[in-house]
Amino acid sequence: MKNWKKIRESGLENQLLAGKFLIREKVMDAVRKFFKNAGFREVETPLLVQSPGTEPYLEVFESELVTPGYDNKKSYLLTSPELSMKKLLSAGLGNIFQICKSFRNGEGLSSFHNPEFTILEWYRVKADYLDIMKDCENLFLFILNELGLNEDGKNTLIYQGIEYDLSTPWERISVSEAFKKYAGMSIEEMLDSEKLVWIAKEKGYEVDDQMTWEQAYNQILLNEIEPFLGKKEMAEEMNTSKKNTGAAESTGKTKPTILYDYPAYQAALSKKKNSDPRFAERFEFYIGGIELGNAFSELTDAGEQEARMIDDLNLRKKLGKTEYKMDKDSIEALELGMPQTGGIAVGVDRLVMLFADAGSIKETLFFPVEDVFDY
C-alpha cells in the first residue's frame, strides 16, 4: 500500500506509523537551528544546471531548457550542490549550509537510496576535515536533544534495537587501518592494483580481466569492512577471531565510526595529505554499517581540480555515461581563490530514518519512488 494511504488508514495519532514521517520536519528544524546558532548562512543554489558534477559513476537526469529566441540547451538535474556552493565560498560568503534535493539516475532500488533525495551540505571556511568530524558529532547530539530523545542525558540513540552512544569523540579508523583490521591487508596490498585484484581472487571474489582497482577495493570494503563500521558487537567478534590488529581500541559501547584518509584514487574533490600523498583528506561516517555522509578537506588547487575533472569526464565517456561540459566557473572560482575549507554532504533521508528508528528511508518518505512510478 502507498505511504499516503497507510497514513490515511492508520491516522496521524498512530505514532508508530505516522511518527516516522512527521519526524522529518523536526529533524530539518533541528539541522537549521544547529547551523544558524553556529553562524552559518543558509543558501539556495540551482538544481537545474548545464554542467553537473563530474563524478564518473553517477548518472544524471537529462532534460532540455527551452528559451524562445534562443537555441535549446541540454540541462541536467544535479547530483549534489557542491560546485555552486564552492562558487559562493569563492564569492566570500563564509560558512554556509544548504538543504536541497539532489538527483541520481540509474540506481537500483534500495532501502537507502531514492532517485530524488534530500541532501545537507555544509562548508566551514578556514577549516579542514577534522573540524567537519567535530561538526558531525555535535550535530547528531544536537538533533538528539532537540527531538527530546536525550532526556536521561546519556546521549544514547536507539536504532533497530541497538543502543548507539553518540557522545564525542566517535570511533575513528583510517581506511588503511580498517583494511588491516577487517580484511587482513597491508597498505601496500590495498594500494597496488595488481596485488589487490590478486587478493580479491584469492578471497574468492569473481575476478575477470576487466576487474579494476576501484571494483576490488569497493567489493572488499562492502563485504568485509563496511558491515562492521559503527557496529560494535560484530566488530568485537571479528577482533577476537583475528587478534592481529592493534587498531582502534574498544570503548565497550557501540559508537558511530568515522572512516578517514581515503586512497588518493578515491580523493574525488578532496585535498591530498601533505604528510602522505598516497592518501586524501576525506572521510565517511557510519552508524550500524550505514554510510551517512562524505566529507573532504576541499581541494583548492584549480589546476589539479581541472585535471581531475578532465579524467572524470574521460572515464564517464568510457563507461557510457551521459556526457556534458565541465563547469568552468567552478575552476575559475578556485583560480580566483577559495579559502581553505572543510565540507560535507549528508543524506538527510538516512538521517531521518535513523532518528525515526526506521529500517529503510522508504518508511519515512511520504512518496518514495515506488509510490510515484509504476513498478
Next chain:
Amino acid sequence: MIIKAGSIRKGMYILFKNEPALVTKTDFMSPGKGSAFMRAKFKNLKTGKVVEFTHKSTESVEEIEISSVQMQYLYSDGTDLVFMNPDTYDQVEVPQKLVGDKAQLLIPEAKVYIMTYDDQPIGVIFPQKINLKVVYAEEAVAGNTMGTAKKEIKLETGLIVLAPIFIKEGETVVIDTETFSFVSRA
C-alpha cells in the same frame, strides 16, 4: 539462466556459492559515489542460513529453476516432514528446519506445494489461508460484549492464536498462514 547481479530481485532463486538460495533482501549500493554493487541476503535452501553478500552489479549469477508440486502432508518423524504426491503416491521427506514455525499449521492430508531443485525438496509453500479445528476455547464470560475483546484458542495442531470471544470449542476457523492470525469462522 545467467543474469547480471544488478538484476537480482527479492524472491528470486539464485545459485549462491554453488548452493540454491532464496533472495530475501536486495539493496543497490554505490560506495563513495563509486561503481554499482548489489547487496543481497541469500537464504540457503538446504540449511536455512542467511548470508549477506555484495556482488558487483556487472557480475554474472545463475538464477535457478525451482519446480513445485502439490502434495499431501502425512506425518512428522521428528526431523523430517513426510509428504505424498496423491497422483503418483511418491513420498518426499522435507527437513523440518526448512519449514520452521509453519509446521504448526500442518494437519494430515493438508495440501501444500513442495518446491524442489535438482529433485531435492527445498521448501514448502502454504495456501494463504487454511482451516483448522478449535480444540480448546474458554467459554465467553457473560456480560463482556465489547466488540474488540479477544481470547486465546488452541487449534488441533497445537497452535495457539487470538480469536474473538464468541469462538467455541469444536468450531473450524480460518487462519492466515503468513501471520498465524485468526481470519474468520470457516
